[in-house]
Amino acid sequence: MVDAGNMALVIAFLVAGYVPVASFLGAWKRIPELTVSGRYGLYTVPALLAFATLAVVNAFIRNDFSVRYVAENSNLAMPKAYTWVALYAGNSGSLLFLALVLSVMMALAVLTIRRRLPYTAPYATGLMALVLTFFIGVMLFLANPLERLPITPADGQGINPLLVHFGMFIHPPVQMTGLASVAIPFSIAMGALLAGRGGRDEWVDMGRLWGMISWLIMTAGLLLGAWWAYTILGWGGYWAWDPVENSALMPWLAMTAFVHSIMVQKRRGMFRMWNMVLIIVAFTLAQMGMFINRGGPVPSVHSFAQSTMGWLFLFFMATTLVGSMAAFVWRMDTLKSRARLDAVLSREGIFLVQNVLFLAVAFVTLWGTVFPIFSEAAQGTTVTVGRPFFDRVNGPILLVLVLLMGVGPLLPWRRASPRVLVRVLRLPVSAGVITAVVLVTLGLRQPVAVMAFAICGLVVAGILHEWARGTRSRHRKGEAYPVALARLLAANRPRYGGYMVHLGIMMLAVGAIGSSFFSAQRDLAMRPGDEETFGGYTFRYLGVTSSEFADREEQVAEFEVYSGDNYLGIMRPFRTVYPSFNIAATRGAIRSTPIEDFYIVPSEFGDDGQAVFRVLVNPMVWWMWASGPMLVLGVLFALSPQRQPAPATLRVPAFVETSRV
């Protein structure tokens, strides 16, 4: 089956390479059969890749160590359930996985646009297929997961033990999918541009849909990564401004800007040129993310092995950037705005400021990430640009962005007169001021933290006030409060879905502010029977139990934990050593409540019975993880289809043949 899988990969490559040719040629020369053929070609690729993936999975299950990838990422002792992780643990497997998921999403995307955007669809299809061809090509020629070894080893190397955790099951595939999925809104926008339809705004609905889907997947990937780092890596933190983290953050920032400014284009026909540039930037950053991840020039805890493949990604990124900008300049005259900006102080104006600020954060992040390379080139010595730089520079900008997030939705389109401004901001600002005053009275003295929390209070008050007003208004017409609220939300899903997403972001912000400013830790040496107090918790070290397994040694410590006089339970942090991998993995014991997390990590176990533990109290972290479901809910709600009036029928010229599929 391995050989059949290999064959499937080759065919997938050829077919994916054929699609752009057929689609572009068919659209340009007005040959409907060619565009249909191209589209069907794209539909075939997922099936082929799925078959190849099945071949890899099959090889894992049968422990076929003649396949290099299986030998490198599994062994006889590995439970079959880990096959899922092993599938994308290595470079080549992850490429296959990525290509598969991407091809499925692209097929779905083409299905959604083929009737709605008959002129744009062939170009969009061709562009998507070009990206797909690149991935399949790189995989086929440089990192084939079905490549055979010259000699079959008796046993494989096994999977990296750090990867065997629930978070690892989901974070990498979601993150990779998120980055690659930016190709879809990019292709739709570029397709419209190439087809000369960039100024008609018909692509905006689909651009927004796939932009938000891509944003959601990227958000999930980032949150899952932070959660995994926090729960498994044992240092009590969730974001380190590591180069790979940064490279995943930058396209997210650009995409956040995009999903907002695309609404201005939908609503007022403005920002047409800006949105094109923005989606190009987003895609370029996504490609850069993939480059840095796969063997780029900056070392990180994350990267796959340093390899030349990274430079191919860089080349692809440069090519798409140059090509897109050329297309943009060529078609720029089709992108004139329909309307003008009436006033700076308006929703459109706020959106523009917000966009620029998001890109400013992306720029600062990029700058900090690549500066070590400049420094090495210019001075010969390397420097590190780490957390202090990013926190200090990005922190204020992000805070301003949160403020804009609260104020923007409250402003009207076109113009907000000073009187309207006061009326609309009265309540939120009062809530913010109350927050600041109360917190200072209660003893919080850090000015930045107080201001940050005050802004959070402002934003949340603004959102909840809007909901309350709308519910009250419906209630006065006779609906009971719960019914009124439900109907209010359902009647205007994009708006209220957006509010839900903003609430989710506020949960994230509150968690991040609380834990960044007020996390406390201590390193304590304890013997069995010792008792210590920290942050309101009292904990007694009961002792450590060592167990030996075939592939690892585990040392599990036990603690009795009290909060004041309340007995909370037993916590068991542990440390595992994998001698064959030369890795020691520590797993903290975490007791999480919405108020704070109590976190114990073992540092080292001495031979004389004394052990060193790190104890942390992290406020509000729970809210960061709780924001995930809220964000998902909000996006799905905002995207859920509403009963639309019947669209005007589009007279389709003969050359754009609509096939059955």
Added chain:
Amino acid sequence: MRKFFEKSTPRASGLRTRSLTVPGPVLLVALLVLLASACSAKDDIPADERRAQELNRVIMCPVCPGESIDQSQNALAVQMRGIVAEKLEQGRSESEIKSFFVERYGDSVLLEPPRRGFNLIVWIVPPLGVVGAGVALLLAFRLLRRPVRAGDRRPPDGVQLSEEERDEYFRRIEATLDLEPTTGSLADGTPEEREKRGDG
């Protein structure tokens, strides 16, 4: 004060609307009390440990990719943490301790490039970037604004209202939306309802 929080427009029928005056701020204060209590754990850390932690967070572990000695559990990192604690006890200042490590491992051992020479560029570029963004924004606003010419008073789409007229207009719309319609075709109901009642 109460007026400040309530809607400023009285209803035509005399109904007063209660805003979130009472439950809102009370809930807010209660939440803030909880929040403040969560943020007090830092006071439990002895002052010298706090200094040590802050230093540990800005010194990199030379053999671990991208981790500070505070984060890493590597043996070398643990050793370096011990050195930091020791030197603080001896009374050395933060910059002396940092220089100690830089002498041995180079500038890259610090999480923040030292602010001299070429490295100043790290800090200069972001503010320049923000200024540039500001300039770009101003230009964008200029370019996108509706151009106002001397004789061009009336905008092409609609009548120019003054602020007061505009606000009065909106007030009336709001008032209409909040009440049951008493006049006009909407008040008569849907055709089915009219038939049921027996109206024409």
